Amino acid sequence: MRDSNCIFCKISGGEIPSKTIYEDEEFRVILDISPASKGHALIIPKEHYANLYEMPEDAAGRVMILAKKLAGHMTERLKCDGFNIVQNNGETAGQTVFHFHMHLIPRYAGDGNQDKLCWNHLELSQEELDEIWQKLK
Numbered sequence: 001m002r003d004s005n006c007i008f009c010k011i012s013g014g015e016i017p018s019k020t021i022y023e024d025e026e027f028r029v030i031l032d033i034s035p036a037s038k039g040h041a042l043i044i045p046k047e048h049y050a051n052l053y054e055m056p057e058d059a060a061g062r063v064m065i066l067a068k069k070l071a072g073h074m075t076e077r078l079k080c081d082g083f084n085i086v087q088n089n090g091e092t093a094g095q096t097v098f099h100f101h102m103h104l105i106p107r108y109a110g111d112g113n114q115d116k117l118c119w120n121h122l123e124l125s126q127e128e129l130d131e132i133w134q135k136l137k
């Protein structure tokens with residue numbers, strides 16, 4: 001389903017022009033308009049899923065396969081030194097466009113970003129770790 005109010009539906013459907021680096025029946029991959037590095041791209045499914053939770057498993061699998069192919073292609077063409085893959089779900093996690101997308105971020109020595117795209121490291125006690133482990137296993 002496409003959402004007529006969604007910018008990524010319009011971009012992936014070709015209604016709004018974009019710098020497309022790859023397209024097939026299911027996905028469009030475009031350069032990010034406000035990139036973290038030279039070559040930062042977004043894999044956008046043409047179907048509207050707000051986030052990973054809404055996306056069917058088989059489509060999620062195909063996104064990862066495409067991400068792997070593009071990581072190789074982009075690394076070869078851009079001669080980058082490393083590569084981050086990022087995918088945000090929900091406002092709390094930094095999502096700003098509520099149509100699933102996966103960030104492909106080529107990394108270069110001295111590109112000005114933190115080496116590790118950043119999160120804080122908590123110091124949890126054994127009890128706290130155990131409590132989380134009980135919930136998840």
Ligand code: 5GP
Binds near residue numbers: 032087094096
């Ligand atoms: P999020 O924060 O939701 O994970 O990422 C949204 C990304 O989409 C941001 O990196 C932002 O720069 C990019 N973006 C937002 N609007 C547009 C647009 O109209 N065109 C392109 N090419 N990128 C966009």
Ligand code: ZN
Binds near residue numbers: 007049098
């Ligand atoms: Zn959409």
